Amino acid sequence: MTDRERLADRRASEFFEFESMNIHFTASVSRYSDGRVGELFIDNHKAGSAIGTLLRDSAIAFSFAVQHGADAEAIRHALCRNSQGQPLGPLGVALDLLAAKRGNT
Secondary structure (H helix, E strand, O other): OOOOOOOOOOOOEEEEEEEEOOEEEEEEEEEOOOOOEEEEEEEEOOOOOHHHHHHHHHHHHHHHHHHOOOOHHHHHHHOOEOOOOOEOOHHHHHHHHHHHHHOOO
């Protein structure tokens, strides 16, 4: 396991909203100085909901993975997709939106 690559204590975050599974989500992403995603937080607006808890946990696990050297693009491509290649879950949707914004589709 590689050492954790920490983000700067003060860092810009980008906020965005999206929909997946007919549920509205908000997300924030922070990046390393070279533009790589360093952390991702995702939430829905139903405090204490099961989907919100699962998604927050998956985004935190994703963040720890990339901070320890995992390839964010490899994770994005490994997530569940339908037969048209569209992501099935909210984490996949968020990562696809980020990739499209950076031209990595």
